Amino acid sequence: MLTSFLSEMRQATIIEYGPANKAFQIQEAPSPIPQEHEVQIEVEGFGLNYADVMARNGLYKEAPNLPFVPGYEVVGKVKRVGALVPVPLQGKRVVAFTRFGGYASEALADYKALGVISDEISGGEACALATQYCTAYYMSHYFQQVRKGEIALVHACAGGVGTALTQLCQLKGVKVIGLCSSKEKMEYLRTLKVDYPINYKETDYMDWIIKNFGDRAVDHVFNAVAGKSFKKDLKLLTYGGKLFCFGGAARSGQKDYLINDLSFLLKTGFISPLFMMMKAQAVIGVNMLRFADHKVEVIGTCLKELIELYENKKIAPIVGGKYAIENLAEAHASLESGKSMGKIYVHW
Numbered sequence: 001m002l003t004s005f006l007s008e009m010r011q012a013t014i015i016e017y018g019p020a021n022k023a024f025q026i027q028e029a030p031s032p033i034p035q036e037h038e039v040q041i042e043v044e045g046f047g048l049n050y051a052d053v054m055a056r057n058g059l060y061k062e063a064p065n066l067p068f069v070p071g072y073e074v075v076g077k078v079k080r081v082g083a084l085v086p087v088p089l090q091g092k093r094v095v096a097f098t099r100f101g102g103y104a105s106e107a108l109a110d111y112k113a114l115g116v117i118s119d120e121i122s123g124g125e126a127c128a129l130a131t132q133y134c135t136a137y138y139m140s141h142y143f144q145q146v147r148k149g150e151i152a153l154v155h156a157c158a159g160g161v162g163t164a165l166t167q168l169c170q171l172k173g174v175k176v177i178g179l180c181s182s183k184e185k186m187e188y189l190r191t192l193k194v195d196y197p198i199n200y201k202e203t204d205y206m207d208w209i210i211k212n213f214g215d216r217a218v219d220h221v222f223n224a225v226a227g228k229s230f231k232k233d234l235k236l237l238t239y240g241g242k243l244f245c246f247g248g249a250a251r252s253g254q255k256d257y258l259i260n261d262l263s264f265l266l267k268t269g270f271i272s273p274l275f276m277m278m279k280a281q282a283v284i285g286v287n288m289l290r291f292a293d294h295k296v297e298v299i300g301t302c303l304k305e306l307i308e309l310y311e312n313k314k315i316a317p318i319v320g321g322k323y324a325i326e327n328l329a330e331a332h333a334s335l336e337s338g339k340s341m342g343k344i345y346v347h348w
Contacts, residue, residue: 007030008029008030008031009028009030009031009032009104009105009106010026010027010028010104010105010325010348011027011029011069011101011103011104011105012024012025012026012069012070012103012325012328013025013026013067013068013069014055014056014067014068014069014070015067016066017056017057017058017066018056018057019329020056020328020329020330020331020332020333020336021329021333023056023329024332029104031106032104032106032107032108034080034081034108035082035108036082036083036084036085037082037084037085037110037111037112038081038082038085038108038109038110039079039081039082039085039089039094039096039108039109039111040078040079040080040081040106040107040108041076041077041078041079041094041106041107041108041109042076042078042079042105043074043075043102043104043105043107043348044074044075044076044347044348045074045076045123045124045345045346045348046071046073046074046075046102046103046104046127046345046346047072047073047074047124047128047130047131047132047343047344047346048331048332048335048343048344048345048346049072049073049132050159050224050335052070052071052072052332052335053332053335053336055068055070056070056332062289063100064100068100069100069101069102069103069104070100070102071100071101071102071103071107072097072098072100072102072130072131072288072289072292073096073098073127073130073131074095074096074102074104074107074109075093075094075096075117075123075126075127076093076094077092077093077094078090078091078092078094079106081111082111085111086111087111089111089114089116092116093116093117093118093119094109094114094115094116094117095114095115095117095126095127095129095130095303095307096109096113096114096115096130097109097110097113097114097130097131097288097292097296097299097303099289099293103328105348110292110296112296112297112299112300113292113296113299114300114303115129115303115304115306115307116307117307121310122319123347124317124319124322124343124345125310125317125319125343127343127345128160128164128318128319128342128343128345129306129307129310129317131160132159132161132164132317132343133160133161133164133168133306133315134288134299134302134303134306135161135164135246135286135288136161136164136165136168136222137164137168137305137306138288138291138298138302139165139220139244139246139284139286140152140165140168140169140220140222141168141302141305142301142302143284144220144242145172146168146169146174146219146220147174148172148173148174149173149174149175150174150175150219151174151175151176151213151217151218151220152165152169152174152175152176152177152218152219152220152221152222153177153179153205153209153218153220153222153233154166154176154177154178154179154194154222155179155221155223155225155229156179156180156224156247157176157180157185157189157192157194157197158178158180158185158188158189158341158342159224159340159342160320160342160343160344161224161246161247162178162222162224163192163317163318163342163343164315164317165222166178166189166192166194167192167316168315170193171309171314171315174220176194176195176196177194177195177196177198177205177218178194178195178196178197178198179198179200179205180197180198180199180200181199181200181201181338182199182201183199184341185199185341186199188341196212206232206235206236209236216236216237216238216239216241217236217238218233218236218237218238218241219238219240219242220241220242220243220244221233221236221241221242221243221244222244222246223244223245223246223247224246224247225247226245234271234281237279239279239280240280240281241281241282242281242283243281243283243284244284244285244286245283245284245285245286246285246286246287271283317342318341318342318343319342319343319345320340320342320343320344321334321342321343321344321345322345322346322347323344323346324346324347325346325347325348327346328346
């Protein structure tokens with residue numbers, strides 16, 4: 001028994017802020033011990049999220065102090081279970097949420113924040129179902145139900161959440177206006193059968209939408225960018241519409257200075273609940289990390305329902321890149337470049 005407590009694992013630790021090829025160091029560390037409601041997972045691989053890029057650059061306020069191990073989702077087999085885990089999970093293959101610590105060969109997860117998966121689903125697809133698809137599912141199916149005939153505007157549509165939102169909206173018969181930043185991504189959106197793909201670097205999407213659909217035509221906006229796009233989106237939102245803000249990619253690429261934070265806030269703008277009430281609109285902030293901290297059962301519910309949709313071939317996660325751990329820096333650089341599409345997956 002003592003030997004198991006002294007066993008070791010490998011982990012990719014952020015030892016300094018900055019470029020991916022300098023920030024990470026692969027280290028040996030003691031195996032984590034599951035608490036009462038946790039499971040210990042022998043990790044096959046983990047997914048990358050843009051929050052990881054922000055954390056690596058010192059721009060993610062929720063991240064622990066240096067040095068720390070990032071990572072929100074893993075796939076692998078349950079190695080040990082805590083004393084109060086009520087379901088038989090030992091030896092099961094699972095996809096699970098982690099509260100950081102996912103970039104490791106062993107990781108801990110609350111048993112309520114995982115889903116049992118078959119050997120048929122790849123590690124990359126499984127990880128996509130976690131953070132990206134759960135974020136999309138929460139916004140489009142859990143918090144609200146998008147409905148047939150509505151119009152959804154999806155920022156960063158070629159990314160992981162954008163791909164998930166597109167497929168989930170299509171399930172409900174919702175028309176998708178998808179924004180991207182290159183010709184290659186326009187082709188990707190066409191393969192997704194996005195109804196109206198727009199390269200926002202070549203076309204002003206607000207003008208295009210008003211010209212083709214009229215004022216206040218968009219029922220749902222899914223914005224992972226914030227900044228000046230937020231103000232434009234409010235002008236497009238219909239009466240009774242909802243604007244989901246689940247990222248701040250416009251803040252990325254800038255140094256962690258107070259003046260940059262203030263500039264980002266001013267560009268995003270401020271809203272009054274009274275003005276929102278007059279238009280019967282809603283602005284909803286989505287932070288899955290907060291659910292992991294305070295309402296983990298929400299994540300668990302979304303994940304289990306997504307696994308069922310996958311098994312019934314209703315959704316098809318797309319893996320945009322698969323990297324060995326030795327190429328972690330390359331994987332991060334790909335995600336940070338804005339050129340990646342679909343889910344980025346790293347395996348041990």
